[in-house]
Amino acid sequence: MKERDIEALLRDGVKQLGGKAYKWVSPGNAGVPDRIVILPGGKVIFVELKQENGQLTRLQKIQQDTLRAMGAAAVTLYGADEVRMYLEELKEMLERGAKAARISELLH
Template sequence: MLEKQIEHKLLTETRKKSGLCLKFVSPGLNGVPDRLILLPGGRMGFVEVKKPGKSPGALQLQRHKQIRSLGFQVFVLDDPGDIGGILNAIQGS
C-alpha cells in the first residue's frame, strides 16, 4: 500500500467523524507532520503518514518531540488499521 492510499483513507475516515483532515505545510519549517486533524469539540492532532514499514526521519522525530512538548498529540500512521484508534485518541474517546 502506498503512503498516498493511507493518507486518502485517513481523509475519508476523518470526514465520517465530521472532521477535517488538512494537509499541513509550514514553509520554512521542515519535518512537520503531513496532516492536521480537526474534530468536533475543538479536538486536534497531527499525523505523520508513512508507507508501511517506514519510520519518520531524524528531523521529523525532532519536530514530533517539539510539538508534543507543547501539549499536542502527534501520531505516526503506517497501517490503515490504526486510523480508527488515532481518531478516537484525538477525539478523547
C-alpha cells in the same frame, strides 16, 4: 498501499466523523506532520503517516517532540490498518464525549 492512499483513508475517515484532516505544508519547516486533524469539540491532532515499513526521519522526530513539548497531540500511524484502528479509537472517543455532554446537560 502508497502513502497518498493512506492519507486519503485518514482524510475520508475523519470526514465521516465530522472532522477535517488538513494537509499541512509549512515552508521552511521540514519534517512537520502530514495532516492536522480537527475533530468536533475542538480536539486537534498532528498526524504523520507512513507505509507499514516506513520510518520517521530525524527531523520528523524533532518536530513531533517539539509539538508534544508544547502540549499538542502528535501521532505516527504506520499503514492502513493502523489508520483504521486509530479512526475507530477516535470514533469511540467522540461517542464517549457526546454521551458525557448529554449527561452534563441533564445534570445542569
